[in-house]
Amino acid sequence: MSRARDITAAIKQKIDKIIFNSLPDQDKVNEVQLLYDMMRDYPNRSGKGLRPTQCVLYCEAFGGVEEHALRTAAALELFQNWIVIHDDIEDGSYLRRGKPTLHCEYGIPLAINAGDALAGRMWEMLLSNEDELGEVKTLRLLRLFLNMLHRTTSGQHIELSWVENQKWELSPEDYMNMCRNKTAYYTCVVPAIAGATIAGFNGDFDEQIESVGLELGVAFQIRDDILNLVGDVAKYGKEIGGDIYEGKRTLMLIHCLREASETDKAELLRVMSKPRDEKTEDDAARVMELFEKYDSIGYAREYAREMANAAKEGFEKLSFPGPLEAVEDLKVLIDYMVDRDC
Secondary structure, rough: OOHHHHHHHHHHHHHHHHHHOOOOOOOHHHHHHHHHHHHHHHHHHOOOOHHHHHHHHHHHHHOHHHHHHHHHHHHHHHHHEEEEEEEHHHHHHOOOEEEEEEHHHHHHHHHHHHHHHHHHHHHHHHHOOOHHHHHHHHHHHHHHHHHHHHHHHHHHHHHHHHHHHHOOOOOOHHHHEEEHHHHHHHHHHHHHHHHHHHHOOOOOHHHHHHHHHHHHHHHHHHHHHHHHHHHOOOHHOOOOOOHHOOOOOOOHHHHHHHHHHHHHHHHHHHHHOHHHOOOHHHHHHHHHHHHHHHHHHHHHHHHHHHHHHHHHHHHHOOOOOOHHHHHHHHHHHHHHHOOOOO
16 A cells, blocks of 8 residues: 555656646735635645556556656646536535535635636646647547546436436446446546557557456445445545435445345435435434445445456556556556555
């Protein structure tokens, strides 16, 4: 774990420098100054930097130069920051990286606007690649990011629709499909393809990389869902049990609903169907009791382990022309992403 953190910290330090040099800092108008402060808020918090690190390492593993990948990696980090501002609003989340969410501090309208402003800086960052990477690669990266946005928002829409429409009869495959779009594509697929593109590979390995990334990304999300229930808030940085209060259709919940007795299923649905502000700590504790009774967390752990193993097997089949060190660092990162405690 410590080696993975060292790898991500070294790259994130370079990424953060690019990001903060690109974000506006000072303005004479107080309202605009507040906007600039809000734009810097989430990037200033201690994110893990997993997406930009993958982008840089894949670029190197495919024979590219780290420096050429840094701006695209920074754009990935900006994407993560503006999309979670909106995600926190849509989910009604209270904590992000150990601090109150932006909309809780400043209100929903200002938070939405700050997210929009960060999104604009992301596109600007991508366009700034043109001088170094050329027009063709820059356009490929722009198209890749557009597809990432389409996939992420479609996955988010699926999950939000389940909550909005009180849909509970779901299968593990329904969950997988949502995760592949909402989380896996932007967390693992795009960083890898972006790195390969920068290194000069034009679609040769996209299908193989996508398969590895989708499996790894789903394992990553399941691990995140588990940490939401049993993690240490000081390490995890988000509200423990937040998925229960928000009514999220996690793999644990889907499993428990399928395995529970009719009586337990009715009770689980009664609790989970309550609006967030009506759920109590006792309600959350009762859901956890049912998860433990039917070993739903154990089921999710095993599911994530199988997905992670499939991703590792697929990764081993990829042929990398770049230095072995970058490939080994990617292996360390993959293990960390599915075994992490934060």
